[in-house]
Amino acid sequence: MHTDDRSAMRAKFAPPTETPRHSGMSRRSLLATAALLITTTGATAKVVTKVLPWRPNEAYPVTPVVPGGWLFFTADEAAVVDAIIDRLIPADELGPGAKDSGVTTFIDRQLTGPYGGHDWLYMKGPFATNPLPTQGLQSPLTPRQQYRQGLAALAAYCKANFGGRSFVDLSGEDKDKLLAGMEKGDIKFEGFSSRMLFNAVHTNTMEGFFADPIYGGNKDMAGWKLIGFPGVRYDFRDVIDNPNKPYTLPPVSLQGQPAWGVR
Amino acid sequence: MVRRLPRKDVAIVGLGWTGSIMALELCRSGLDVVAIERGPWRDTATDFNIGTAPDELRYAVRHDIFLRTRQETLTMRNNSSQTALPIRRWGSFLPGNGVGGAGSHWNGQTWRFLPDDFRLRSKMIERYGEGIMPEGNQIQDWPMSYDELEPFYDKFEYVLGISGKAGNIKGQTQAGGNPFEGSRERDYPTPPMKQGYSQELFMKAAAGMGLHPFPRPSANLSSAYTNPYGCSMAPCTYCGFCERFGCSNYSKSSPQTCVLPALVREPNFEARTECEVTKVTLSGDGKMATGVVYVDANGEEWEQPADLVLLCAYGLFNVRLMLLSGIGKPYDAGTGEGVVGRNYAYQTGSGATAFFDNVNFNPFAAAGSLGAALDDYNSDNFDHGPHGFVGGASITNAYTNGRPIMYRPTPRGTPTWGSAWKKAVRETYQRVTNVGAQGSVMSYRANYLDLDPTYKDELGRPLMRMTFDYQPNEIKMANWMAERCEAIAKAMGAKTTQINRLNTPWNVVPYQSTHNTGGTVTGSDPKTSVLNRYLQSWDVPNVFVMGASTFPQNAGYNPTGTVGALTYWALDAIQKKYLKSPGALVQQ
Ligand SMILES: Cc1cc2nc3c(=O)[nH]c(=O)nc-3n(C[C@H](O)[C@H](O)[C@H](O)COP(=O)(O)OP(=O)(O)OC[C@H]3O[C@@H](n4cnc5c(N)ncnc54)[C@H](O)[C@@H]3O)c2cc1C
Ligand code: SF4
Numbered sequence: 001m002h003t004d005d006r007s008a009m010r011a012k013f014a015p016p017t018e019t020p021r022h023s024g025m026s027r028r029s030l031l032a033t034a035a036l037l038i039t040t041t042g043a044t045a046k047v048v049t050k051v052l053p054w055r056p057n058e059a060y061p062v063t064p065v066v067p068g069g070w071l072f073f074t075a076d077e078a079a080v081v082d083a084i085i086d087r088l089i090p091a092d093e094l095g096p097g098a099k100d101s102g103v104t105t106f107i108d109r110q111l112t113g114p115y116g117g118h119d120w121l122y123m124k125g126p127f128a129t130n131p132l133p134t135q136g137l138q139s140p141l142t143p144r145q146q147y148r149q150g151l152a153a154l155a156a157y158c159k160a161n162f163g164g165r166s167f168v169d170l171s172g173e174d175k176d177k178l179l180a181g182m183e184k185g186d187i188k189f190e191g192f193s194s195r196m197l198f199n200a201v202h203t204n205t206m207e208g209f210f211a212d213p214i215y216g217g218n219k220d221m222a223g224w225k226l227i228g229f230p231g232v233r234y235d236f237r238d239v240i241d242n243p244n245k246p247y248t249l250p251p252v253s254l255q256g257q258p259a260w261g262v263r
Numbered sequence: 264m265v266r267r268l269p270r271k272d273v274a275i276v277g278l279g280w281t282g283s284i285m286a287l288e289l290c291r292s293g294l295d296v297v298a299i300e301r302g303p304w305r306d307t308a309t310d311f312n313i314g315t316a317p318d319e320l321r322y323a324v325r326h327d328i329f330l331r332t333r334q335e336t337l338t339m340r341n342n343s344s345q346t347a348l349p350i351r352r353w354g355s356f357l358p359g360n361g362v363g364g365a366g367s368h369w370n371g372q373t374w375r376f377l378p379d380d381f382r383l384r385s386k387m388i389e390r391y392g393e394g395i396m397p398e399g400n401q402i403q404d405w406p407m408s409y410d411e412l413e414p415f416y417d418k419f420e421y422v423l424g425i426s427g428k429a430g431n432i433k434g435q436t437q438a439g440g441n442p443f444e445g446s447r448e449r450d451y452p453t454p455p456m457k458q459g460y461s462q463e464l465f466m467k468a469a470a471g472m473g474l475h476p477f478p479r480p481s482a483n484l485s486s487a488y489t490n491p492y493g494c495s496m497a498p499c500t501y502c503g504f505c506e507r508f509g510c511s512n513y514s515k516s517s518p519q520t521c522v523l524p525a526l527v528r529e530p531n532f533e534a535r536t537e538c539e540v541t542k543v544t545l546s547g548d549g550k551m552a553t554g555v556v557y558v559d560a561n562g563e564e565w566e567q568p569a570d571l572v573l574l575c576a577y578g579l580f581n582v583r584l585m586l587l588s589g590i591g592k593p594y595d596a597g598t599g600e601g602v603v604g605r606n607y608a609y610q611t612g613s614g615a616t617a618f619f620d621n622v623n624f625n626p627f628a629a630a631g632s633l634g635a636a637l638d639d640y641n642s643d644n645f646d647h648g649p650h651g652f653v654g655g656a657s658i659t660n661a662y663t664n665g666r667p668i669m670y671r672p673t674p675r676g677t678p679t680w681g682s683a684w685k686k687a688v689r690e691t692y693q694r695v696t697n698v699g700a701q702g703s704v705m706s707y708r709a710n711y712l713d714l715d716p717t718y719k720d721e722l723g724r725p726l727m728r729m730t731f732d733y734q735p736n737e738i739k740m741a742n743w744m745a746e747r748c749e750a751i752a753k754a755m756g757a758k759t760t761q762i763n764r765l766n767t768p769w770n771v772v773p774y775q776s777t778h779n780t781g782g783t784v785t786g787s788d789p790k791t792s793v794l795n796r797y798l799q800s801w802d803v804p805n806v807f808v809m810g811a812s813t814f815p816q817n818a819g820y821n822p823t824g825t826v827g828a829l830t831y832w833a834l835d836a837i838q839k840k841y842l843k844s845p846g847a848l849v850q851q
Binding site: 046047048049060061062087088089090092094115118119120121122123124126128131132133134135136137138176179183202205206207210211212214215223224226227228229230231232233234235236237239240241243244245246247254 | 303304313314315317318319320321324325326331332333336339340341345346348349350351352354457458459460463498500501502503504511512527530532533534535536537560622623624625627628629665666667668671679680681682684685686688689692693717718719768769770771772
């Protein structure tokens with residue numbers, strides 16, 4: 001199934017040109033045995049009979065994010081996102097924060113993939129203007145649109161309310177006050193929900209700080225080290241056998257340990 | 264243009280748990296079987312590879328291997344005075360897609376329902392009188408008994424290799440098991456999983472309170488096992504990437520590990536993947552199915568004629584296919600007439616969070632079914648008289664995972680960001696546990712499934728509409744259970760506890776459970792059921808429906824043990840009765 005996904009993950013933020021017709025999924029190539037059966041039945045489905053239709057290593061690995069530059073953000077937007085996430089997860093005596101952990105790169109790369117366009121979601125209208133809180137996501141805005149419009153609205157708000165300054169130039173205290181107001185929805189931006197922007201950045205920051213470093217955030221597994229999550233070791237029989245003992249081994253990610261020189 | 268393919272004996276819609284079992288057994292009965300599955304082929308070595316599988320963002324958060332709402336979703340509302348809106352991002356439940364279905368990324372908690380659950384209506388009225396029955400309920404007895412299903416529960420558990428400890432073998436109570444369970448012929452095929460430190464505390468505390476804790480039955484295997492189909496499994500490593508993930512170790516029972524390796528070797532089996540069945544076709548008089556129509560990956564439409572059609576598309580999608588195909592009378596909530604879509608039910612969740620000092624719970628050493636449970640407050644195992652509700656819950660202390668994007672609890676009132684949050688998240692991770700109650704949901708006139716008047720899928724067909732909310736009976740029950748959970752948490756030695764009441768109204772955003780039941784229920788009366796006791800359509804006797812859509816109401820357990828037992832039960836009737844003399848197995 002995976003070829004389109006792979007290309008979608010690699011794609012820049014331009015919407016995918018070819019949209020799989022009804023599945024939002026991509027296709028796996030055929031085996032010779034399968035193809036033979038297809039001609040005998042005349043159907044173009046993937047036909048599986050008598051053998052397991054797999055080839056080694058067909059599962060697609062994710063493409064590791066290479067830090068450097070922005071694929072979605074402008075330099076100004078990236079600077080604001082950096083400044084916001086630095087307040088959300090600050091560097092302090094407990095260790096690095098979101099900014100040093102590459103979370104802005106994580107968000108930038110997520111926004112360029114299928115997540116950024118809500119490619120896998122049902123996005124047909126009509127879009128209700130007043131949904132029930134129990135009905136969940138109902139906005140027609142994709143994450144890319146939320147960031148682009150939300151960050152512009154934040155910039156305009158700061159300019160108007162902080163003497164022409166940008167969010168980046170505010171004092172730590174002012175930044176926190178503003179973010180707290182956005183979180184509650186008390187701050188009114190012109191033409192955009194401040195709360196929607198806050199939620200998008202907050203959600204993606206937590207994702208980036210705690211996701212596998214392969215996605216560009218959680219550099220050196222800082223998020224995992226903060227709480228003591230050992231990552232992808234995949235075998236904790238020793239832990240179950242030794243109840244209530246502190247776990248002391250360092251974490252491992254999909255690309256290995258930092259000591260292995262990956263990053 | 265629809266093109267017609269050569270006839271098959273059996274067309275199966277969906278190749279998850281129920282579809283794969285049906286396919287294998289019917290091939291072995293000598294039939295030509297085609298299974299049509301809308302997602303891709305998936306198996307362990309390629310798709311659940313250890314180098315890619317333990318990826319929380321990709322699988323648990325972005326839902327890589329789940330059904331995508333763009334392909335199919337539902338609309339939802341809490342009651343019929345509201346306008347339903349599409350579920351655009353899965354939350355409350357997470358339907359599967361692809362070979363293996365939800366059976367490839369489930370947790371694996373594999374229960375039998377209790378004998379009383381199958382005759383709930385009669386039992387309640389006998390013991391407490393009509394007065395206890397909740398307002399607007401449509402609770403029904405099941406048309407088969409626990410004893411009738413017992414051999415088929417056994418069969419399913421031995422195919423899956425379930426790890427557990429029997430509590431009742433041939434009527435004899437067994438130490439260490441669940442004393443409330445129905446009598447079983449023999450013990451589980453593999454011993455129970457080892458438990459973690461938190462479960463040790465839970466079992467000790469509960470036993471001290473006079474309750475009866477036991478290790479819960481698990482499809483994450485405690486030891487190597489080869490099942491009756493010759494499929495081999497390896498011991499679970501407590502990897503903590505279980506629910507929402509395929510297992511890289513061949514340790515989680517799934518169609519991939521337990522059925523497909525045998526199935527693909529059957530010469531008269533064929534699977535067509537990336538093909539979505541759009542409807543069951545009927546004869547001119549509507550009394551027989553002639554086959555199914557599906558759309559392949561290229562958007563081409565095919566008709567697959569078949570003598571027997573089995574809907575194994577997951578409970579919710581079985582209901583939609585019945586509605587779209589015009590099989591059975593759709594339920595009308597206004598008049599209370601009709602049956603397809605009737606008695607939709609779900610599951611309650613409530614409990615208590617417990618914060619300790621100076622412990623290392625190591626929540627990452629976890630598995631989908633790791634946990635200790637007790638049934639003292641489930642079904643009719645306790646006196647409902649003083650409480651004024653029907654139903655119950657299994658109470659569990661478990662770690663299914665400690666994956667940090669989604670699992671990083673903090674005490675209520677903690678800031679959600681900043682240095683104070685950082686400190687709290689670090690301090691809490693190792694010393695928090697949860698005592699949870701998974702409760703039954705009764706069926707009501709007000710909760711149902713029908714076709715949405717506004718929203719359509721990519722093929723232009725109406726989405727299904729879910730109208731559901733927790734009713735006062737469930738709220739009362741779940742909140743009473745939360746107090747029981749808190750009492751246990753305190754007895755475990757928690758420094759502080761936090762009670763988690765049932766989240767109402769039902770909200771589609773937070774994950775609750777993929778335990779959607781009802782809509783094509785089995786029963787003795789065609790006026791209040793879609794299927795007879797063999798899960799055969801009353802209206803179109805060469806259509807059988809498998810899955811939790813057959814439950815008249817839901818019990819205080821995960822559904823799949825019962826889904827599996829019912830599948831083998833229906834299969835037995837198909838093999839022993841239907842194939843000898845095709846037609847209605849129960850006369851109306
Ligand atoms: C995250 C998660 C955790 C769970 N944990 C547990 C647990 O711990 N214990 C428990 O008892 N249960 C659990 N469940 C539920 C369990 O997975 C299901 O009960 C079980 O898989 C149901 O089997 P089924 O055959 O009815 O459906 P599935 O296994 O889902 O298979 C249905 C198949 O039909 C296919 N299909 C659907 N529509 C069509 C169509 N129109 N055309 C062609 N194909 C179609 C689907 O793609 C799918 O492959 C969990 C489910 C999820 C998602
Ligand atoms: S917890 Fe066990 S069964 Fe679950 S995925 Fe990990 S190894 Fe497999």
